[in-house]
Amino acid sequence: MGQRVTGLWPVLRQVTGSDKTAHGAAVRTAHTDAITARTETADRVVKSVCPFCAVGCGQDVYVKDEQVVQIEGDPDSPISRGRLCPKGSASKSLVTSPTRVTTVRYRRPGGTDWEDLPLATAMDMIADRVLQARHDGWQELDDRGRKLRRTMGFASLGGATLDNEENYLMKKLYTALGAVQIENQARI
Known part of the structure; x- marks a missing residue:
């Protein structure tokens, strides 16, 4: 049993296997293979601008069932080229937080x-x-x-x-x- 458990550890798979840089199979598990990104299951993507400062970084807002499920940097934006600062990356909470005042x-x-x-x-x-x-x-x-x-x-x-x-x-x-x-x- 100990051999079976340790054989699952990514570090051991990296050291003993062919994936020495841990960019492939060494870091994959059944759990990670079962995970689907929120961006893949979205119904549509809405282009927006981050509201936090005057820079105006572009955002891609992923919507599923008319609910915001993810916000990421817009790679087509000439201003931010797909990058967001920590505040911009966390801006999803502006619209999805249960403490948001809507009245x-x-x-x-x-x-x-x-x-x-x-x-x-x-x-x-x-x-x-x-x-x-x-x-x-x-x-x-x-x-x-x-x-x-x-x-x-x-x-x-x-x-x-x-x-x-x-x-x-x-x-x-x-x-x-x-x-x-x-x-x-x-x-x-």
Whole structure:
């Protein structure tokens, strides 16, 4: 029995067999032969971009039964050429984690408990508050009578996870609203 068990050890198969570099049969077992990669059983592959930083590494998102089963680097991406950093490699947990919040959570001023809100209600609340802050902080003229047409009622701090297009749209939106305090975390 001892001979049979030790004969199964990959190191012994490597030393005693023809696969001295352990790139073939020496490391294969019935268990490894029975394993199938999640990428092989996926129904489809969706091209995406990693959300973690502004580099924009390409990702292949493997989907089976409308569920994300694997995320890997996109070898066709001219930016990352199939490579992902540790955060990008672990990004599957962003969409599959059981602790992921999938509802709008709101805690009223002075409140101690969170409540769920419909997305439309939350968006209306945000729009109302932006418009009110714009109105309350509006400066039409400076103290010498020069036109300013700006608000100091709110500011924007973009994050490094936003791509160029998102940052461009944010800059245009906040400028159109009259904000002058528009910055990006990537420059700080």
